[in-house]
Amino acid sequence: MMTAVLCSHVLMAQEDTTSLDNVTVTATRFPKKLSETGKVVTIITKEDLEKAGGKDLPQLLNEQAGIIINGAGSNPGKDKSVYIRGANYNYTVILINGVPVVDPTGVGGAFDLRMLPVDQIERIEILKGAQSALYGSDAVAGVINIITRKGGDTPARLYGGFSYGTRHTLRAHTGLNGSFGASSYNISFVHNETRGISEAKDTLGTQHFPSNGMLQNAISADLDGALTHSLHIKPFVRYAYFTGSYSPEAFKPGGDRFRASLMTAGSQASYNFSKGSLTGLFSYDEVSRSYPDGFIKEFNGSKKTAEVFTRYDLHPYFQTLLGLRYDEVSMKQPNATTPDTSSKIISPYLSLFLRNLGGFNFEAGGRLTNHSKYGNNFTYTLNPSYLINDRVKLFVNFGTAFRAPALSELFGLYGANPNLKPEESQTLEGGAQFTTTDKKADARITGFIRNTKNIIAYVSNRYTNYNRQKDHGLELETTLRPVDPLTIKLFYTFTEGKVTTANSSNNGDTTYNNLFRRPKNSFGAHIGYQVIPALYISTNINYYGDRRDLDFSTYPSLTVPLKAYTLWDLYTEYSFLKQKLRVFAQVTNLLDADYYETYGYAVWGRAFNAGLRFRL
Template sequence: MMREFSLKAMCLLTCVFVFAQNDLVQLDEVTVTDSRFERSVSKTGRSVTLLTTKDIEPFLGGTLADLLTNQAGIHINGAQSHHGSELSYFIRGGNNRQVLVLIDGVPVSDPTQIENDFDLRTIDLSSIESVEIIRGAASSLYGSAAATAVIKITTNQPKQQSLGGSIRTIYGSNNDKSDFSLAPNNQIRQLQFVIGNPTNAGSISLSDQRTMGMSSVIGTEDDSTAKQNLSAQYQLQLSSDFRLNTFFTKDYFSSEYDDSFPVLMDADNHFTSESQRVVVQPKWTGESSSFVGRVSWSSSSRDFDSSFPIKFEGDVMDFEGVFSTKLSSQFSGLIGLNHKQQKAQFSEKVSADLMDYFVNVLYESEGFFEAQAGSRLSEHSTYGSHWTYHINPSLYFDFSSFDLRFHASLSTAFIAPSLYKLFDTYSGNQNLKPETNQSFEIGTSLFFKNGGQFQLTYFNREHQNFVDYDMTSFRYVNSTTDFEVYGTEFLFSYPLTNRFYVQTNYTYTQNEAGEGLRIPKHKVNTSFRQQFNSNTQFLTSIQFVGDRDDLVGQDLVELSSYWLLNLRISHQLSQAGVSLFASIENVFNADYEEVRGYTTRGRNLSLGVSYAF
């Protein structure tokens, strides 16, 4: 609850900063990098969503999962449960291992995780400046695991100013459906400092969040959580065309949790996760060419203290170099290479190496046609060579009041089994084959010059060698049959007046094999933002999640559909740098489940204040 709570509160705060400005952001001013070239969002030939500060701020005080689960095509299961709940990333009906997360251009993953994914619970939302969501297979551009989506996170960049910063505090309740208390069981404190001059800039940020008041499973015992984040970065302009960026982050997350086997019950279990990441990025920019390099190292440890105690440790070393150039007025191209080494400690030390070579070409005509194509050769230490590719034509037309775009995309992806699935003592299977899939999408978009947009996309993805857990052998195995997942995404947003903005999205997802536990076939998100004056804003958001299937033992059960209503208000004190915000989550105290037998958040209230200097 608290997570969603804080998130909303921050959302209010954000609205204040974002919507205190009456000027709408024009779409031709917004650039995305879905092709690894910067270009206008109205010209991109893929299904892309760019979330900027104005979209993120209303969710500050919550989590990245809360923000993402409100976007078209995305359902984050666990985002509305106990703060320590495991998260499942269902994008276009896929799962965690099919989603690649980049932070400041660096692929992040945890080789000790079952799915080799990045734990979204560990990142502090207030440290994020923008999020770009690229839907569909993109292995040829971004590497293995980019099978259903790429989530590109850009953290707050240091500003070239002498000194600045911000302080934010939030207190909120953390109740489930059966309880309502105003006790401040969700507490968040965030601090950021920025220092810089015309050539160099640096920043450091700290955050701390503590929660209690809810049980992990439906029960009576509180299971508390704690999260601390430290991040620092420094940007050094060595010359007019050469820049060196450095990053350091350290994340700590802990949570009490309950027993799930042999039955769900309160228990005195404790989970701790620690990770750190160091990145060095040199960047050279010429008149028509550029080179971006990267050296990164990350380590992680996960410790489970229960009646079945276990600890995992791992690290990742990653190198990449990308050279891009403007070949002519119509053609741009890039070539690159990437090497990644993953290590993990299970019953023994294990590792995997992956060497990639990739190329991408973008064609932009003088008229209305655009196309990009690319390919990647992946050399895996266990699975040998695999080719992936993408072909992406699009048409766009510029009218006086809107831009019209039609796009299509055909792409493939390759996913090697995680080290856990290969080498875990109890469930590992070293005979697993890598997964592959082919994705096709076709869509149309309208981008209104006043900031509104309309998007409609059909997607279809075919899986081969899908890896799943076998309830008979209790090991991971490859599926013996191929299957398809398909669906439709709809998005509409429009400023009805200068002070009233409406946004809605709908996602339909169908798995022809009947797979996809906890994935809703139908999902809707709608929000209304009312700007009363330059300093005060009111936000109403509604979410509908359709019926889903869950598994209890070996029996399928149905999780009923549900509606959630959330209200948020924010106010900025004129010229003082102080913002006040409040929110009520799950206004009608809806009773719902994300996982059978586990708690979800009920009605909650949060209050917060921030000061920028």
């Protein structure tokens, strides 16, 4: 966030997601090389995003190691749930330019990724592990920081793109950006629409289920105003509107309508001095969702965040980060017994960094969270790492995390329970990361164990606390560049988890695997080849192992198996006029795999799109 703009030339120069030379702003809240932090960070670069073709944000994230986006291959109107390392969908904090965004009206408070078009994004950083000490409540499994497009290198540059594909899917975007000295701006507009598919699965193939289409419009404006060489003011405003239809039940056709809108506005101010920086920010999010054909017609919510923090370099080997954050979340449900609800959080935090002590780096951080309902909770992190010959990094992370129940879980109309306890977790992870001397190969291996108590689950139409949850897993990632035009990225992940809860029938405990819709095993391979300077081709293969889901058509619900599946995508682009104009074509799910992400709901199948991008 903040100082990210000042080091954007460094960030944009990096292309590999696992290189120790990469610079991250999410791991520590200020720019730091991956070689200097033991945090596990994956970076989706500007180049990756430009070669995403017609994919949306959930599809793109679903191709990353350790991340499953349930609904990524389903109809665009289908909800998208983020599972990092098998953790629940509301255990991930979503940031836009370092500022947290929350949907108070959503299930569990999880943010709706459909509201963020890829064409407004410059870069994505994914930080895994318990991060409540740095990012507060909900950062149990990780953080996804979405960094939006910035100003260009000329006073005014017009850019845009257009694509059209299967099922009348149209994507278009245009924008204007530029810079004046140290100041810059970016204004963009995005329009997406599709006829879509039937959201519910048609098992007979003769029922002629109606299609559930969608339409999305979004506009954003970001300004970085340099008042002096050291002081920058960065106001922003973003608005997204999303409408479509959906099927309210599995295996049954439906055309129920929905509308959703997100408005985000605020500003950041950053002041850089000789030994550090001071940053302040304020943001306001307003979310509205309506279902004209549903029992509950409308949901409205808002979130206010104010934060100030400072980084200070006490010594070339010792840095500090000190901050204070205030969050206020409110939700309105006209049909509810308690129509207006809110919560407030005040949280001071402190992190200490030892760096470059003969290859040894260490971070220790803590945060005191004062919640208006749950009082005080302290979370902390310990993060030692050791760099050998500037090429091999050994790391260990131990962190605690805290998640207060969302307003919808406490006061919503669906199974609300005002007596819920907050969830608390501990995560231990460790591994090794290396980059070869010739920089032709990078790799990382990470193992993790996560224990959570008072886990919140939806059981028998009501939210309740289970005793504990234990998850563990392994991630292998590598990037190979055997020759300059060729890049190969591979990953394998294993994730397993079990929940333990009291069993009243035998006065004991019951333990079972509860990571529904999440595979134990997944594999990904991306191969990109720059044939000539103007021609680029790539292929992407992702395998997702056997999973399980719940069949809610019976009461109580029954567990059903979901078969493994493989997705194979192809992409090519050709550039003209010194890369000012690019044409591209893409095929997703080339083998037309038929599978379930959610039991009873259809997936997109084979799809084709082609288009162009320009930068004048």
